[in-house]
Amino acid sequence: VTKSPYAELLAVLSRHRGVVGSFVVSERDGISIDSNVQIGVHADAVAALAASLHRKARLACGAAGCGQVTFLRLDAERGGICAAGRDDLVLVTISEARANIGLLRVEMMRAAKALT
Amino acid sequence: MADEIRRLSDDLARDPSSLVFMPLADALRRAGQLDLALRVALRGLDRHPYVADAHDILARIHADRGDLERAGDEWEMALRLDPSHEQASLGLGFVDFRRGNLELAERRLAAAGDGDPGVATALAHVRSALAARGVGGAVPQSTFAVPEVIAEPAPVAMPNGDHAASLAPDVPSAATVTSSPVTEYPTPDPSRARQLFAPVLDGADQTAVLVDADGLVVAGRYIDVNGTDVSDVVAAELAGVSSEAERAMRHLGLGAWTSLLVEADQSVVAMTPAPLGSLVVVATSRQTPVGLVRLLLDRALTRARDWLARVS
Numbered sequence: 001v002t003k004s005p006y007a008e009l010l011a012v013l014s015r016h017r018g019v020v021g022s023f024v025v026s027e028r029d030g031i032s033i034d035s036n037v038q039i040g041v042h043a044d045a046v047a048a049l050a051a052s053l054h055r056k057a058r059l060a061c062g063a064a065g066c067g068q069v070t071f072l073r074l075d076a077e078r079g080g081i082c083a084a085g086r087d088d089l090v091l092v093t094i095s096e097a098r099a100n101i102g103l104l105r106v107e108m109m110r111a112a113k114a115l116t
Numbered sequence: 117m118a119d120e121i122r123r124l125s126d127d128l129a130r131d132p133s134s135l136v137f138m139p140l141a142d143a144l145r146r147a148g149q150l151d152l153a154l155r156v157a158l159r160g161l162d163r164h165p166y167v168a169d170a171h172d173i174l175a176r177i178h179a180d181r182g183d184l185e186r187a188g189d190e191w192e193m194a195l196r197l198d199p200s201h202e203q204a205s206l207g208l209g210f211v212d213f214r215r216g217n218l219e220l221a222e223r224r225l226a227a228a229g230d231g232d233p234g235v236a237t238a239l240a241h242v243r244s245a246l247a248a249r250g251v252g253g254a255v256p257q258s259t260f261a262v263p264e265v266i267a268e269p270a271p272v273a274m275p276n277g278d279h280a281a282s283l284a285p286d287v288p289s290a291a292t293v294t295s296s297p298v299t300e301y302p303t304p305d306p307s308r309a310r311q312l313f314a315p316v317l318d319g320a321d322q323t324a325v326l327v328d329a330d331g332l333v334v335a336g337r338y339i340d341v342n343g344t345d346v347s348d349v350v351a352a353e354l355a356g357v358s359s360e361a362e363r364a365m366r367h368l369g370l371g372a373w374t375s376l377l378v379e380a381d382q383s384v385v386a387m388t389p390a391p392l393g394s395l396v397v398v399a400t401s402r403q404t405p406v407g408l409v410r411l412l413l414d415r416a417l418t419r420a421r422d423w424l425a426r427v428s
Contacts, residue, residue: 042368046368049364053357053360056356056357056360057376059353060350060378060385063349064338064349064383065344068380069379070380070381072377072378073376074361075375075376077372077374078370079371096370
């Protein structure tokens with residue numbers, strides 16, 4: 001079995017406190033390229049929705065002249081989704097409320113720069 | 117108290133659309149957990165923007181936090197929804213008193229009637245302060261505080277007709293009499309809707325807009341970094357964000373979505389669901405700390421919610 005080039009990166013993100021899954025997904029078609037998720041997480045559906053949200057945010061930011069989207073965070077009552085993109089690839093993490101979002105944000109923005 | 121909070125939290129978790137958020141928010145307020153109480157009350161008001169008692173509880177939370185301006189706004193909203201709401205009259209009398217508007221406080225409390233013992237007590241305090249000012253020129257301090265005014269716990273009417281969880285009489289301690297301008301919400305005048313968020317934004321690099329579920333601008337404006345109004349384009353691009361966020365959270369079982377924050381090269385854009393399926397969007401320059409953007413978003417949401425309750 002050959003590991004994808006993102007396996008190590010996703011494993012590192014998934015070791016963060018409160019992170020229950022991480023993906024690399026194509027923004028264009030919402031297909032998950034690689035993932036590291038806990039059992040029970042609807043990986044494909046969430047990856048597609050996260051990619052769609054990222055695309056909407058990118059288009060809205062383009063319309064508003066805000067420049068490129070560097071980080072996106074969707075908060076909910078018991079957790080949330082973070083996304084950081086580069087070109088067509090989006091790095092996505094799913095986290096519970098106990099996650100350290102500040103730390104995760106820094107790690108994801110650094111990792112997104114290396115996405116190719 | 118902890119048991120009561122736990123029980124009410126469980127009740128709310130079982131039925132998030134119920135009115136249990138009111139006694140829960142008030143119990144949290146009385147326990148001193150003001151940030152949590154504020155969040156519970158605001159979330160509840162998103163679902164029930166027309167319940168006068170809920171605005172009264174939010175006003176008390178603001179008062180406990182020392183934010184008399186917002187407390188006054190909420191009590192005014194409670195009175196608009198229910199002109200006979202004595203606790204709101206009492207609260208506004210308290211705000212007037214703290215601002216040094218003794219005559220206005222006296223008129224307001226007198227108009228509320230003296231059927232409520234709390235109102236009668238407060239009225240006596242205000243008249244005493246007025247008399248003292250007439251004699252000595254100085255307003256006595258610490259004579260009128262909400263704790264003395266809300267003498268009787270006000271029961272919260274629950275949907276099933278029961279009276280659950282009482283509202284405690286403790287609010288802020290009386291302190292110095294201050295005078296500050298009262299925030300005026302724009303009247304439901306379409307020509308003023310564009311200025312809805314002006315009072316809650318702190319600088320020229322901040323902008324806010326209220327967008328409906330179809331991607332149409334309801335109020336406010338979105339000015340880009342070049343000073344151009346791009347409200348309509350941004351609103352259209354954001355159409356459907358709410359539904360997609362909801363779907364994502366449903367798949368994950370993480371509860372209702374509360375905010376979406378987007379960092380871009382030149383701006384930080386934050387949005388949150390508002391009543392009637394609308395969306396409040398706040399944008400700031402990249403120099404604004406992300407944490408501050410979230411506070412601005414909360415302020416804009418409060419304003420949008422109050423305004424929508426008036427115009428809808």
